[in-house]
Amino acid sequence: xxxxxxxxxxxxxxxxxxxxxxxxxxxxxxxxxxxxxxxxxxxxxxxxxxxxxxxxxxxxxxxxxxxxxxxxxxxxxxxxxxxxxxxxxxxxxxxxxxxxxxxxxxxxxxxxxxxxxxxxxxxxxxxxxxxxxxxxxxxxxxxxxxxxxxxxxxxxxxxxxxxxxxxxxxxxxxxxxxxxxxxxxxxxxxxxxxxxxxxxxxxxxxxxxxxxxxxxxxxxxxxxxxxxxxxxxxxxxxxxxxxxxxxxxxxxxxxxxxxxxxxxxxxxxxxxxxxxxxxxxxxxxxxxxxxxxxxxxxxxxxxxxxxxxxxxxxxxxxxxxxxxxxxxxxxxxxxxxxxxxxxxxxxxxxxxxxxxxxxxxxxxxxxxxxxxxxxxxxxxxxxxxxxxxxxxxxxxxxxxxxxxxxxxxxxxxxxxxxxxxxxxxxxxxxxxxxxxxxxxxxxxxxxxxxxxxxxxxxxxxxxxxxxxxxxxxxxxxxxxxxxxxxxxxxxxxxxxxxxxxxxxxxxxxxxxxxxxxxxxxxxxxxxxxxxxxxxxxxxxxxxxxxxxxxxxxxxxx
Amino acid sequence: xxxxxxxxxxxxxxxxxxxxxxxxxxxxxxxxxxxxxxxxxxxxxxxxxxxxxxxxxxxxxxxxxxxxxxxxxxxxxxxxxxxxxxxxx
Numbered sequence: 320x321x322x323x324x325x326x327x328x329x330x331x332x333x334x335x336x337x338x339x340x341x342x343x344x345x346x347x348x349x350x351x352x353x354x355x356x357x358x359x360x361x362x363x364x365x366x367x368x369x370x371x372x373x374x375x376x377x378x379x380x381x382x383x384x385x386x387x388x389x390x391x392x393x394x395x396x397x398x399x400x401x402x403x404x405x406x407x408x409x410x411x412x413x414x415x416x417x418x419x420x421x422x423x424x425x426x427x428x429x430x431x432x433x434x435x436x437x438x439x440x441x442x443x444x445x446x447x448x449x450x451x452x453x454x455x456x457x458x459x460x461x462x463x464x465x466x467x468x469x470x471x472x473x474x475x476x477x478x479x480x481x482x483x484x485x486x487x488x489x490x491x492x493x494x495x496x497x498x499x500x501x502x503x504x505x506x507x508x509x510x511x512x513x514x515x516x517x518x519x520x521x522x523x524x525x526x527x528x529x530x531x532x533x534x535x536x537x538x539x540x541x542x543x544x545x546x547x548x549x550x551x552x553x554x555x556x557x558x559x560x561x562x563x564x565x566x567x568x569x570x571x572x573x574x575x576x577x578x579x580x581x582x583x584x585x586x587x588x589x590x591x592x593x594x595x596x597x598x599x600x601x602x603x604x605x606x607x608x609x610x611x612x613x614x615x616x617x618x619x620x621x622x623x624x625x626x627x628x629x630x631x632x633x634x635x636x637x638x639x640x641x642x643x644x645x646x647x648x649x650x651x652x653x654x655x656x657x658x659x660x661x662x663x664x665x666x667x668x669x670x671x672x673x674x675x676x677x678x679x680x681x682x683x684x685x686x687x688x689x690x691x692x693x694x695x696x697x698x699x700x701x702x703x704x705x706x707x708x709x710x711x712x713x714x715x716x717x718x719x720x721x722x723x724x725x726x727x728x729x730x731x732x733x734x735x736x737x738x739x740x741x742x743x744x745x746x747x748x749x750x751x752x753x754x755x756x757x758x759x760x761x762x763x764x765x766x767x768x769x770x771x772x773x774x775x776x777x778x779x780x781x782x783x784x785x786x787x788x789x790x791x792x793x794x795x796x797x798x799x800x801x802x803x804x805x806x807x808x809x810x811x812x813x814x815x816x817x818x819x820x821x822x823x824x825x826x827x828x829x830x831x832x833x834x835x836x837x838x839x840x841x842x843x844x845x846x847x848x849x850x851x852x853x854x855x856x857x858x859x860x861x862x863x864x865x866x867x868x869x870x871x872x873x874x875x876x
Numbered sequence: 877x878x879x880x881x882x883x884x885x886x887x888x889x890x891x892x893x894x895x896x897x898x899x900x901x902x903x904x905x906x907x908x909x910x911x912x913x914x915x916x917x918x919x920x921x922x923x924x925x926x927x928x929x930x931x932x933x934x935x936x937x938x939x940x941x942x943x944x945x946x947x948x949x950x951x952x953x954x955x956x957x958x959x960x961x962x963x964x965x
Binding site for chain 1: 895
């Protein structure tokens, strides 16, 4: 089948979702009101609360939520064939992610732009808030560990990408200084930055860098992981304008360039989907599609992380309440489009079915490597670009996304440790350096604990990451549902996704628990148990809170 | 360049600058405030018994910073002005 059909069906489905379903949700369920005075106006202070143009807000909402995760998940999940992943991404974006993201914005805007964390405390209860903090910490821990492992793998598979990936950091540092010191305007800086980055990508394959096989008893993979965490620790301690801000900006540009290139190449080259529609011949050891598909693809279908971005930052800048539909729902559509591109790259970027099967030899294999190699073939076929350069381009894109998530994630983990230091009166823990070191140590423990001494098996925790992410989404959906019930409005549009998510996550955790037990993998078994306890707590909180809400008479709000 | 095109590019530049700055406004404002707090401490150092070799010059700045003094000492966790002869509230 032609990949163009997949592309048109997917984008068409999501566009229909935005035009029809999101309109219904926005006007009938959330009842977004153009006359409502948003917190951005109510508390305007020029710093946190600033009414912002909706296109600008969408731009940074989208680029903060889209990263490596919507690429990794779908690129793993196509092992069951392209249809299940495709359906879950499209339907998930339309009925789950869009509703969740715009709902998180609405809930926050209606509650003085508070974050979902504090909303959970207010709307659901204090206990739920504690669970929420734990779930967030687990999400950050897992995403940092997994991304460290993933980037290391990418750098080993494509030595040509080492120079551009690390060179991009230098480019960002220079750009940051140029903008901060107002040497030249943003427009010129952007052009110079993009040219510099793409020159590095072009040069990269000619100067491949490989680490020695063994350094002080560590494999190349393990050395890369350590180097990456050393980098992330330093980056997370630097002032944001030095590195994070310019790099986020370049990443944003990269994201748009990458999406346009990939979709353009598919339209020009018309590659064929070689992967089976439904793979009846999955490699041994692959868990069953139900329920694992729904936790393998989290970002790209529904992700709790979006709620954090929506409620923490975007809600403080929303100019008019109806903008929540464009910023939240269309932000989710953007992420869905990225996930769709990943599916196409990982299923249509191979010459034959045998080539595809050679990549997907076990569950967790494929992932970013399949996206990079498949995507490179598509890019080369569509644009005439050299395959090596195309692979480097996609590797850099994926590695930069994952790297940014890592240092933002470490920064957030550090804040959590510092907060714990204050709560428990541990003065040393409130300082940035010890808190950062502790955060790095916990991530390394997970990366190596799950993957053995060379850290190669770290992707095993990917489904657990998805599960935790879904729990977070579940808590946000719970807040929205309770707000709807209190207002006497139909709750089914958020309640149904909530129940579905909880059932799938609990089911997936139990299935994985058994598989870890069978493999005698006690480390992951322990981790699974921790997440399972959190999931049960979330479920109980949901049941109790919903019962209270349904029994109480609707309030006039 | 015709007027309309120039206007378009100016608008594009404004939106781009917003896009660059929006996510980090708060963090940068906080960093700037920390820097200014340190400056306040330097200017009022002598009054709090911290020897300041540049006291002669900083003395001149004190009236200029008077407006911000109250905000500063409350942010530093002191409800009332810490200086006996320098009252503001």
